[in-house]
Amino acid sequence: MTAISILKITRGAAGEPAREETFEVPFEPGQSVLDALRWIRAHRDPTLAIRYSCTSANTCKECMVSLEGKTVYACTARLEPREMRVAPLPNKALIRDLVTEIAPPDERL
C-alpha cells in the first residue's frame, strides 16, 4: 500500500468565508510540504494559490505558511504520512488561499 499524506488546507480569498479542503497526496520519504502543495496544483486543483519561487533552496523565503499553527517555510517543512493542517499566515493580510501579503509596504503597487 502506498503511504499518503492528508493535507487539510484553509482556503478562500480576502473577504470570503474561509473553508477547509482535504487533499490526499502520495507520500515519499524526504519530501517537503511544498512538494505536496505543488503536486496538488498539478494533479488535483490548479486554482490552489501558493507562493514560492526558488522551489527548494530556501533562498527566496516566499513560501511561509502556517503548519499545525506554527509558521514554517513550506520548502523546509518535511511532509509526513499523516494528517497535516496548512493555513495562511495568521498575522499577515490574506490575499488568497495560502498567499498572504508579505511584500514590504513600499514594494507594493
Next chain:
Amino acid sequence: MHLETDVLVIGAGGAGMYAAIEASRGGAKVIVADRSLIGRGGATIMAQMTVAVALGEEVPDHWEHHYADTLAAGRGLCDPALARLLCEEGPQVIREMDAWGVGWARHAGESRIKQAFAPGHDRPRCVYVDFLNTGPAVSKTLRTRLIRTPEIRRIGDLLVTELVVREGECVGAVALHLVSGEAVTISAAATVVATGGLTRLYARNSASANMSGDGYALCLAAGAELVDMEFVQFFPIGHLAPRLIGMDPIMWDPFRYKLGGRLLNGEREEFVHKYGASDDGKYVVTRDLATYAIQKEVEAGRGSPHGGAWLSFEHCSEAELRAAAGPIIDRLAKNGIDLTRQPVEVAPIAHYHMGGVRADAAMATRVPGLFVAGEAVGGANGANRLSGNAITEALVFGRTAGRSAAAKVRNLNGKRAGESAFEAAAGRLVQGRGGPEFNPAEGIETLQRLMQKEVGPFRTAAGLQRALETIDALHAGLAGSKPAAGKRYDTELADWLDLATMLGVARCVTSSALARTESRGAHQREDFPGLDAAWQKNQVIA
C-alpha cells in the same frame, strides 16, 4: 491602472537591479518590476559561489586572459564584443560591489580578496561570499542600493505579459498585478528586459520557478531577434539523491571548488578520464564534458542507483569539510547526511541558457527603446558558459543596459506614449473564459518532462521531432482555455500565461537544436557526433 516612468526594468535579479541603479545615476526615473518579490526571485539569489573576474588579487591576471578562456569555453560561437564587455568591465562592477559592502571572501588578516580556481580558467579567478552565500549577498547589496535611491520605484508581484510597440518603438509594457488580478499598463521611454533564462522548461533544473523564458518570448513578440537558442547548459553534478530539503541542487559545486571530491560511477570507479578529461581529485573537468561522461556511464549500465554518478568526499576529514562549508555541514546533518561516511548521488541538471535576445555591446536590441541585460542576453558565452561568468555578466550587462536606457530617455526629452497605446494589449490580458478540462500546472509538468527527455543534453532528430509534435499538441490544449484576469493571486492564470510563454520558447530551443546537425558545447546530437567546421555560426530566430 496606468503608470509612467522614464525607464522600466523588468526583473529584479542582479542584472535588473544594477540596470536600475545605473539608469538612475544617468538621471532617469525608474520602475523596477518583478513577478516575485524584489530581489528574492530570479536566478541571482540562488548563485552559491563563483564569480569570475580578472582582479589579479590571487595571482597576476588581465581581462584578456579571462576573455581567452571565455572564448575557448564557447567553442567558437561567442559574440566577441559581448564576451569582451563581460571580461573587460567585470573588475569595475566587482570592485563597486565590494565598495557597496557585498563582502567578498578575503585572505585571513589581509585586504586581499580570495580568488578560487574553477574549471576552464587558466588561473584562480573566482571571487565568492562564504558560505555558499554569493547570490544572497549580491541580491541584498543591490536591493539595499535600490532602497536608498528615491528615483527608483520597486514593484513586486507584477508579471509582465506583453511589451507594447508603437511605430516600431518599444513604449512600455502591460503586466498582470498578481495581488489584485488587475491589468497594469506602464508607459516608459526605455525598457530593460532582465528576466533571466529558461531553465524552468526542464523537469530537473537548478533555477527558480521564474525562469520560464519570459524575456525571450516578450522580446521576440516585440520584434527583437533570438540567438543561440539551442544551447542550454546542464550543470553536471546537480544533487540527485538522497532527497534533501532546504538545499539548492547545485550545492556540490562549492564543495568541489574547495575540496576536489571524487566522481565515481555505480561500480565506485573513477570514469571521467575515459572521456578524455582529467578529474583525479581536482575539479578541472568542464561542464559539457562532465555531463557527457555521466550520461554515457548511466547508458552503459554503470550509473548510481537513481541514474547518476556518486560524488564522494569520504576521504576528507570532518575538520576539512567544516572549514570548507561551515554551517552547511549542520544542514546536511539535519537531512541525515554525513559526508565523511557516505557519498551522494549527482546527475546533470538544467542550469543556464547561453542563448537569448540578440543585442549589441550597448545592450540594445534591434527594437528602438528595448534593451536587455543578464541571462536574457544571448551570445556572450557561445556554445558553453565558463564557470563564474553568469553573475559577472548580470552585473556588467545590467550596468550597460541601464546606461543605454538613460541615454535613450535623454534623447527623447521626456516624450512618452499615452495610455491609449496600451489598451489593446491590456484587453488581451484581461479577456478569457477558461477551459473546464485544462490544468495549466499539469501542462507545465508535462512540458518539463518532455524537454528533459527529448531536448536535454543529448538529442536526436527523432526525439526533437517528437518534442515538436507534443509542443504543438500542448499548444492546442492551451488555445481557448485562457482564464480571464480579475481574481486575486490567480495562480491558474499565471500558469496559463507561463505555459504559453514556455511552449513558445521550447519551440525555439527545439527547432534550433533540430537544425544544428553537429555536436558542439552544450548541444550534443547523438546522430551527429563531433564538431562540424561548417557549423561555426550562430542561428538567429526572428
